[in-house]
Amino acid sequence: MAPAAxxxxxxxAEHTISRSHISPNALRVLYRLKDAGFQGFLxxxxxxxLLLGMEPKDFDVATDALPDQVKRLFRNCRLVGRRFxxxxxxxxxxxxxxxxxxxxxxxxxxxxxxxxxxPEDGEAAELDEPELATExxxxxxxxxxxxxxxxxxxxxxxxxxxxxxxxxxxxxxSERKFDETGRILRDNVYGTIDEDVWRRDFTxxxxxxxxxxxxxxxxxxxxxxxxxxxxRLIGDPETRFREDPVRMLRAARFEAKLGFEIDPQTAEPxxxxxxxxxxxxxxxxxxxxxxxxxxxxxxxxxxxxxxRGLLAQLLPSVDSYLTQxxxxxxxxxxxKGLANTDARAAAGRPLTPTFLLALLLYGPIAQIIESMxxxxxxxxxxxxxxxxxxxxxxxxxxxxxxxxxxxxxEMFSLQPRFxxxxxxRSLRLLTHPRFRAAYDLLLLRAELGLAxxxxxxxxxxxxxxxxxxxxxxxxALAQAAGPRPGRPRxxxxxxxxxxxxxxxx
Numbered sequence: 087m088a089p090a091a092x093x094x095x096x097x098x099a100e101h102t103i104s105r106s107h108i109s110p111n112a113l114r115v116l117y118r119l120k121d122a123g124f125q126g127f128l129x130x131x132x133x134x135x136l137l138l139g140m141e142p143k144d145f146d147v148a149t150d151a152l153p154d155q156v157k158r159l160f161r162n163c164r165l166v167g168r169r170f171x172x173x174x175x176x177x178x179x180x181x182x183x184x185x186x187x188x189x190x191x192x193x194x195x196x197x198x199x200x201x202x203x204x205p206e207d208g209e210a211a212e213l214d215e216p217e218l219a220t221e222x223x224x225x226x227x228x229x230x231x232x233x234x235x236x237x238x239x240x241x242x243x244x245x246x247x248x249x250x251x252x253x254x255x256x257x258x259x260s261e262r263k264f265d266e267t268g269r270i271l272r273d274n275v276y277g278t279i280d281e282d283v284w285r286r287d288f289t290x291x292x293x294x295x296x297x298x299x300x301x302x303x304x305x306x307x308x309x310x311x312x313x314x315x316x317x318r319l320i321g322d323p324e325t326r327f328r329e330d331p332v333r334m335l336r337a338a339r340f341e342a343k344l345g346f347e348i349d350p351q352t353a354e355p356x357x358x359x360x361x362x363x364x365x366x367x368x369x370x371x372x373x374x375x376x377x378x379x380x381x382x383x384x385x386x387x388x389x390x391x392x393x394r395g396l397l398a399q400l401l402p403s404v405d406s407y408l409t410q411x412x413x414x415x416x417x418x419x420x421x422k423g424l425a426n427t428d429a430r431a432a433a434g435r436p437l438t439p440t441f442l443l444a445l446l447l448y449g450p451i452a453q454i455i456e457s458m459x460x461x462x463x464x465x466x467x468x469x470x471x472x473x474x475x476x477x478x479x480x481x482x483x484x485x486x487x488x489x490x491x492x493x494x495x496e497m498f499s500l501q502p503r504f505x506x507x508x509x510x511r512s513l514r515l516l517t518h519p520r521f522r523a524a525y526d527l528l529l530l531r532a533e534l535g536l537a538x539x540x541x542x543x544x545x546x547x548x549x550x551x552x553x554x555x556x557x558x559x560x561x562a563l564a565q566a567a568g569p570r571p572g573r574p575r576x577x578x579x580x581x582x583x584x585x586x587x588x589x590x591x
Contacts, residue, residue: 088321089283093294093303101302101309103136103295111177112145115184116297118159124151125279128295129185130286133302137293137312138344143381147184148282148294156184188285189277279303287326287333288340288352289318317341318349327355331362335374338394342378342386356394363399368485371400375484379442382431384424403479407449416449419534426530440493441523443477443486450476451498466502470495493520500524501531505541509564513556516549 105113112128119126126149132142149156156173157163163175163184173184279294283305286292290312294303302309306320317340319326319333327333334356341348363371378387391397398405408417423445430437454472455463462468473495477486497520503512504524515521525545532542544563548556 089280089292089305091280093280093305094309096302096304096309098300101137102139103133103300103302105300107136107141108132109142109145109180109182111175111180112147112182113297114177115147115160115175115182119147119149119151119156119184120297122151122159124149124155126297127279127303128297129293130291133293133295134290134308134312136295137309144180145182147182148187148279149184150187150278151184152186152276153184156186186276187279187282189275189281280305284320286320287330287336289320290316290340290344290346292320315344315346316349317344317346317352319352323352324355324359327359328362331359331366332370332374334360334363334394334396335371335378335391335400338390338396339374339378339383339387342383342390343381353394356396360395360399363396364483368481368483372484372486375400376439376442379424379446380427380431380437380439382428384427384431384442385421388421388424400483401446401480402483403450403476404446407453411449415534415536416452419448419530419536420445422533423530426526438493438523440490440497440520441526443480443490443494444497444523444527447473447476447480447494450479464502466499469498469502473498493523496520497524497527501528501537504528504545505538507541507544507560507563510557510560513548513560516556 108128112132116126116128126147128145129148130146132145135142151159153165153171153173156175157165160173160175162177163173166172166174171186175182175184283292283294286306289306289308291308292304292306293308295301296303311318317337319337337348337352337356340346378384378391388397391400392405392408397408408420411417423441427437427442427445451469451472454475455468458468458472474491477491477494480486481491496518500515500518500520501524503515505528518524528537528545529542531537532539544559548559551559
């Protein structure tokens with residue numbers, strides 16, 4: 087479907103969006119743009135969610151103001167991105183993203199990660215394991231520096247940047263580039279709102295809420311598609327997927343998150359084109375993976391990815407294992423773990439990419455361990471090696487930051503120490519930085535019979551008693567276990583009982 091030349095304008099009396107449900111900071115941005123003589127629209131998923139009666143995760147703004155003009159209007163603003171210039175306006179922990187209308191088709195605002203961003207910074211960063219960071223120290227410094235900048239009169243700035251007909255002039259960075267598959271590599275060609283709608287992906291994400299009169303502008307029948315709970319691409323689906331293959335993952339994500347049905351014409355090219363995801367930067371695929379699995383609909387996302395054949399492009403080793411062991415204990419562990427993660431997200435509790443990776447890679451890790459000689463299965467070094475190999479396989483497609491891969495190895499290395507505690511020394515695990523994530527994995531394994539339920543209960547109880555009682559519990563457990571079996575070693579010491587890594591069945 088192609089956008090109409092002019093929008094259908096839905097007046098305030100005919101839609102349900104109220105300013106009382108919009109972030110006050112987003113309203114500040116919109117009103118300041120309007121007062122300076124610019125257009126200001128809420129756009130994208132926040133408008134969709136408001137129409138669905140959902141609380142938006144964030145609020146994005148589209149405007150005819152150029153990025154430099156936005157920065158002059160807001161002292162708490164930082165310009166980001168080399169490929170797609172955006173303005174981030176900071177209000178404490180909340181960031182309002184402001185994008186200039188662009189000509190032709192470019193990825194939706196918020197759809198592309200910053201080309202100059204370190205994958206270990208920004209949205210993928212952890213704060214005190216497990217919460218995700220929203221702002222780095224560098225961003226805070228840039229915000230402070232922006233407060234010292236002098237502001238120019240907004241109208242004068244507007245006149246210099248726009249041509250006689252009010253069309254934005256191209257800045258020094260402006261150019262559009264595609265690769266040989268049709269994927270957009272760069273697009274800083276600014277345009278009007280009538281052109282900007284082409285760079286949106288799905289009709290449900292292409293509605294504009296106008297702060298000037300509180301109306302909704304709809305170029306593509308998005309209001310009707312939202313009412314029908316239908317997910318439909320703007321334009322020719324094959325062309326749009328070639329422009330940005332990540333739209334296939336976004337289709338699966340919205341299918342899972344919103345419960346929408348993908349329009350048959352939109353779904354048809356996904357199978358033939360899904361291999362184009364191999365040309366997407368791994369850092370971007372990792373970012374999209376977090377959105378798929380850590381925003382409250384991870385279990386449904388996994389189902390949608392497998393149904394559309396997309397998991398094989400994102401995590402081939404995981405897809406292969408689940409296909410070979412369909413319905414097995416590892417698949418049940420993964421689905422149960424994702425359901426638990428979704429419940430934590432719904433309750434507003436912190437989530438960690440490290441635990442997510444442990445769930446996703448559990449099967450490949452267990453398979454690698456069991457491919458080793460049996461005498462190595464009980465060695466912690468074998469567990470660590472299996473974790474490293476499984477992560478390397480995944481990193482062929484996803485840019486997994488090192489702190490997450492190290493955390494994964496630590497989580498799995500703690501499992502045999504949980505199952506075979508060695509007296510009071512084991513109590514040191516309670517202060518281990520990865521204890522909570524590793525303990526949660528132990529509970530999940532025990533629930534499915536992959537670890538001892540008795541030991542899982544013991545570790546639960548030992549956390550609930552005073553320090554003195556913890557020591558007595560450890561002594562009692564060691565006494566009940568008796569001497570460890572094994573031949574005496576030189577000096578009279580006995581060899582420790584073997585420790586087993588994660589089991590696949």
